[in-house]
Structures are given as structure tokens and as C-alpha cells.
Amino acid sequence: MTVREAVRGHETRRSALQDMLALTERPGIISFALGLPATELLPADCIAEAATKVLRDEPYALQYRPPTRDLKECVVNLMAQRGVACGVEQICITSGAQQGLSLLSHLLLRVGRRVLVEDLTYTGLLQAIDPFCPAIRTVPAAYAEGIDVEAVERELGSGSLPAFMYVMTDGHNPLGSCLSATTRASLAELARQYRVPIVEDDAYGFLRYDSQGLPPIRALEQDWVFYVGSFSKILAPSLRVGWLVVPEELTSRLSAIKEALDINTMTFAQRVVTVYLRSGRLVPHLATLREEYRKRRDTMLCSLRQHFPPEACWATPGAGVFVWVELPEGYDASKLLKEALATAQVAFLPAEAFAASTRLARRNGMRLNFSGCTLDQIEEGVARLGHVLRSHVETLAAD
Numbered sequence: 001m002t003v004r005e006a007v008r009g010h011e012t013r014r015s016a017l018q019d020m021l022a023l024t025e026r027p028g029i030i031s032f033a034l035g036l037p038a039t040e041l042l043p044a045d046c047i048a049e050a051a052t053k054v055l056r057d058e059p060y061a062l063q064y065r066p067p068t069r070d071l072k073e074c075v076v077n078l079m080a081q082r083g084v085a086c087g088v089e090q091i092c093i094t095s096g097a098q099q100g101l102s103l104l105s106h107l108l109l110r111v112g113r114r115v116l117v118e119d120l121t122y123t124g125l126l127q128a129i130d131p132f133c134p135a136i137r138t139v140p141a142a143y144a145e146g147i148d149v150e151a152v153e154r155e156l157g158s159g160s161l162p163a164f165m166y167v168m169t170d171g172h173n174p175l176g177s178c179l180s181a182t183t184r185a186s187l188a189e190l191a192r193q194y195r196v197p198i199v200e201d202d203a204y205g206f207l208r209y210d211s212q213g214l215p216p217i218r219a220l221e222q223d224w225v226f227y228v229g230s231f232s233k234i235l236a237p238s239l240r241v242g243w244l245v246v247p248e249e250l251t252s253r254l255s256a257i258k259e260a261l262d263i264n265t266m267t268f269a270q271r272v273v274t275v276y277l278r279s280g281r282l283v284p285h286l287a288t289l290r291e292e293y294r295k296r297r298d299t300m301l302c303s304l305r306q307h308f309p310p311e312a313c314w315a316t317p318g319a320g321v322f323v324w325v326e327l328p329e330g331y332d333a334s335k336l337l338k339e340a341l342a343t344a345q346v347a348f349l350p351a352e353a354f355a356a357s358t359r360l361a362r363r364n365g366m367r368l369n370f371s372g373c374t375l376d377q378i379e380e381g382v383a384r385l386g387h388v389l390r391s392h393v394e395t396l397a398a399d
């Protein structure tokens, strides 16, 4: 038996994002493909200052160490800004939101059980649940309203309950949607009624553009909502620091699972984030991010109106970093991507990349990221895409 045969078994799916990451490094490409924060807005100087202070004053920062209480206290304050009341005992520090999703999958899932997700969802969640070979059940989601609550209710009422349902309340990835107050309340009520946990991924919840926004579902339900937060989009993704807010009685089980995965979130990164947060710099930094990303979003929307055919539809995302564009029915966004890369050097991700099931009916959607490009790149990239769309109408139709 070869080593390849020996390790053959269940394979975790590969996300289209990793391939795109390599592709976007190619010179000349304008990429709307990934959800990267703007590199030029990462607060490198402040992080350097915090890192220097940590290395000078906290020798244990390079040592094995349990999560420190003061980062949890900072997270509790941050959650209060989102309208969520919680205590340090309910916080687990994670190595990013992605690990938060993995930890919760380990906690909540057993092999073969059901998980309820939207038909277009964050691929990282699918990767996190993959090792448990779950039965994935889907409900439709739309770019304007988000998850179809009536479909959730039908699904929950239909018999075998899922181990959890996964939702993104604000700045949905890939759809850009933010849930209404009514939808949040209905989901909280359904979780209580059916005793099904909601895994609420709020990776983009602090990036609201047009108003203060609504509190996440966790603010409405403490026991059945497991909240996933992250510093990746609001501070720096490479620090790999995130958090969970969960019922207090589950935190020790989660720390045991985490210990098996990576022992602990890098203490040095935790300390740098703590010093940064305590310096009071996050609030002005968030204001800068919101202002700059709002400009980028509006430039993208304006360019879409100018260059895309009138049959294409989209909504204004109130949060997050993505605009979801729906092409007329019958168009295949995967074909458009190939065409756009070959002839216009523009990248984005097509609906297919976010399909929770292989039976995805809608192939006509495209996710465009606006946080990672300059205003000029956004105008130029959308103009090029619009040109490809208009000049290849016949070839882009699905078979």
C-alpha cells in the first residue's frame, strides 16, 4: 500500500479561496475575489508599539499560558458596544473565528447529524463541519433579506432536528445581507422553541456603514445562541485572535477541545491585542475603517450602475465587505469568471464557490469584495467586468 492509499479517507473540501489567494498575487489582476481588509489600513504602527511594550514588560508573553482574563474583559466591553450583555466566564478566546467554528462543531456535532445552513454560505463553516460527515440541510437565502425564516421553521418542524443552525446576522458572506429585527427575533424564538443552537457568525458585525445597526441575535437569547467574533476584519487577520460567547457551563468543555487542537491561542498575539484595545485606539480605527469602506462600497455601487447591464441586480450592503450581484437567470457566473480572468484580468467569486450543496440551482450570482481594492481599482475592475458581461452575453448562458 502506498502512503497516499494509506491516508485516503474522508477529505476536507478545499475552498476556492486558497486558489484565489495565489491568483490575486499575479501582477495586473484586479481582484474582488477575497474578503481581505485593506492592507494599507492595517494599524501596523500601533501594533508595533503594542508588541514592543508586551515584549518589554511581559516576559511570560512568550511562554505557555492560559488565556488571560484582561483580554476577556476587553471582549466583554466590545460586546457591550454590540448591545450584548455577557460576562468573562462566557468568553472563550480562539485562534480566529474559523477556529471558533471548528470548536463549536466539535462541541455540538456528532458524525452524520444534521446541520442547517443557507444554500449560499461561508465555505469555512462547511470545512469546519466536513470531518463529521454531516447531513447538510439547506434553506434559501436572498441578498436583500438574508435567510428565509419560514423555510427554517418548516425544516425544524419537519422532524429530525439539526445539531445546530449557522447564520450570519450582519454583512453576510457572500450575500452582504443584514437581517431585520423581525428575522433576528424569529430566529431566537425558533432556537428556543425547538431547542436547536444557533451558531451566530458575526465576523463583520462591527463593520456597519449606514446606522448604528441592530444587536446580534445573541442579545435576544443567551442559552441557545453561540456567538462567534473576530479581530481579523477590525484589527489584523494575521494575529489570529477571535472569541466565542457561549453559556458559561460549556466553556471548560470548549477549552478542553481547544487544548487538543492548538493548546492555546498564541499568548503573544493575545497580549498585543489586549494592549492595543486598552490604549483606546480601536474606536477611532473602526471609525476610519467604516468611513473608508463605505466610500469603497459606494464607488462599487456607482460603477455597477454605470457599467453593468440593466438586468443585473444587487442591494446596498449595510455591513461587511461584499456586494452580491445577481445576473439574469440562465447566466453562469463561473463561466463569467473564466472569461473575466482570461480577457479582462479581473477576479471575483461565483455562486458555485459558496454552494452548501452540490444541487445548487442558482449559478447566476457573483460576490464582489470592495474592502481590498482602491477606488481606482474598483472603478476600473467593474468597468472591465461590465465589458466582459456585455460582450459575451451568449457564451455566459448556463448549459
Ligand SMILES: Cc1ncc(COP(=O)(O)O)c(C=O)c1O
Residues within 6 Å of the ligand: 035, 095, 096, 097, 098, 099, 122, 124, 168, 173, 201, 203, 229, 230, 231, 232, 237, 241, 242
Ligand atoms: C463569515 C466568516 N466567518 C469567519 C471567518 C474567519 O475569520 P478569522 O480570520 O477570524 O478566522 C471569515 C473570514 O473571511 C468569514 O468571512
